[in-house]
Amino acid sequence: MEQNNLGGLGTKPTQKRWFVLFLVCLITFVNYLDRANLAVAAPFLSKDLRLNAAMMGVIFSAMGWSYTIMQIPCGWLLDRFGPRLIYGVALVGWSLITTAISISSGFRSMIAFRLGLGFFEAPAFPANNRIVTAWFPSKERGLAIGAYTGAEYIGLALCTPILTWLLIKFGWRSIFITTGLIGVACAFIWFAAYHDPAKFKGVNKAELDLIKKGGGLSDTVVEQKKVTWKEMKYLFNSRQLWGMYIGGFANAAILFFFMTWFPSYLVSEKHMAIIKVGIYGALPYLSAIAGVLIAGKWSDWMISKKYSLGMARKLPVIVGLLLASVIIGANYSNNVNVVITFMCIAFFGQGMASAITWALLSEIVPKELVGSCGGTYNFITNLGGTLSPAIVGYLIATTGSYAAALVFVSSMGLLGAFSYIFIIGKPSRILIPD
Structure with missing residues (x-):
């Protein structure tokens, strides 16, 4: 008979953390579906609303403006009120904003709705990090984070x-109605199931006990914690964190090319039929x-084999970012199969x-600062995601092709790898003195 959390010494641990991971993966699936649906709609939407490449670049970036600005406040809110309330309200x-995009009539309304989308999506990844840090021991954390990160791409690949x-069949507006209603349904599941x-x-x-002894923060990450401004300085004076901030910035720039411009690239640059x-x-x-x-399993395997934390957690990222930089190879072929191969290698690396x-x-x-640090990391990381679509749109508008845009994306892979190799150094827990 299953024990509750008040007893059960010597009993077999329950497996509730894996159900929690399923919930996180489900919400992340919806989150990225609602971010990337515009990329699928863009070729038709831009013609219907008479939006050129530069205007679409601004629209793609608009979500990132509010999303990025809200990262640090959302980290504080998560530390103060916990993920159940904040994540649920955000979802x-x-x-609802996604559904409302279906009534857009032009550039201004699209900007307004995308700003709203970014505002409400801001708590998502700081919340994911806080939940996994609270629920999973270190040896399982790479797999758990890999699972919800994979859910981003599952939504994009399958949908x-x-x-x-x-x-x-039904026009671009149907995309936003459908994906928005899916999110509303998932909100009911979240509030009913998560604690x-x-x-x-x-x-x-x-x-x-399994979570705590394995380095999870099951009994130290609590709701209603007051975070002081004195503690917040530790988010900005660590070389380790700045190395991660730069690497995250570069990685997000690569991701947002795929989430925004990739379908239009295939249609406009490679003249592929929409079907x-x-x-x-x-x-x-x-x-x-x-x-x-692969990266999640590889990293956890290295942890289990007693490789250093730096080797186990940094090497897959470095290899992935270097692979992402090969996207530039697509500039040298018009063969669709060759182009898609380069794109697959690059996005494989970005996923790693x-x-x-x-x-x-x-x-x-x-x-003490799990939510706040996650918010700060996501703030700086998503500057890359915010700037990338606008930069790509500007390069397309000024050069008339995507060649310079792919050079930019490739350079981000190299920048991110440099940061992980030379700036982060040997990773260790940052301690705040009493």
Whole structure:
């Protein structure tokens, strides 16, 4: 008979943390579906609303403006009120905004709705990091973070053909109505099912002890914690964190090219029919899923074999970012199969890098500032995601092709690898003195 969390010494640990991971993966799936649906709609939407490449670049970036600005406040809110309330409210908000995009009539309304989307999506990844840090021991954390990171790409890979079908059959507005309603339904599931470890029904003491002894923060990350401004300085005076901030900035710039301009690149630059985009466009996302899973397992395997934390958590990221830089090879071929191959390699590498970055962050963040540090990391990281679509749009508008844009994306891979190799150094937990 399953024990509750008040007893059960010597009993087999329950497995509630894996159900929590399923919930996080589900919400992350929805989160990225609602971020990237515009990329699928863009070729038709831009013609219908008479939006040129520079205007679309601004629209793609608009979500990142509010998303980035809200990262540090959202980290504080998560430390103050916990992920159940903040994540749940955010999910409802961004789902309703997604649905409302279907009534857009032009440039200004698209900007307004994308700003709203970014505002409500801001708590997502700081919340994911806080939840996994609270629920999972270190030896399982790479797999857990890899799983929810993989959920980003699963949504994009599996739903790109479906969203393309909706686009062709019912028009671009149907994409936003459908994805928004899916999010509202998931909000009900979240509020009904999620609680922090100490309050989660059915979790026993053995599982809580397993998490704590393995480096999880099951009993130290609590709701209603007051964070002082004196403690916040530790978010900005660490070389380790600045190395991660720069690497995250570069990685996000690569990701947001795929999340925004990639379908339009296939249609405009490589002259691919929209129905083929739904099929070929899913292949890089599937490659990213493979990269996430391989990197997560590889990193956890190195941890289990007693490799250093730096080797286990940094090496997959470095390899991934270097692979992402090969995207520049697509500039030298017009063969669709060759182009897609370069894109698949690049997105495989981006997936590898994404799988472990949050795992490394969870190993070095001060335990008193899990949410705030996650928010700060996501703030600086998403400057890359915010700037990237606008830079790509500007380069397309001024040069008339995507060649310079791919050079920019490739350079971000090299910058990120440099940061992980030379700036972070030997990772260790940052301690705040009493």
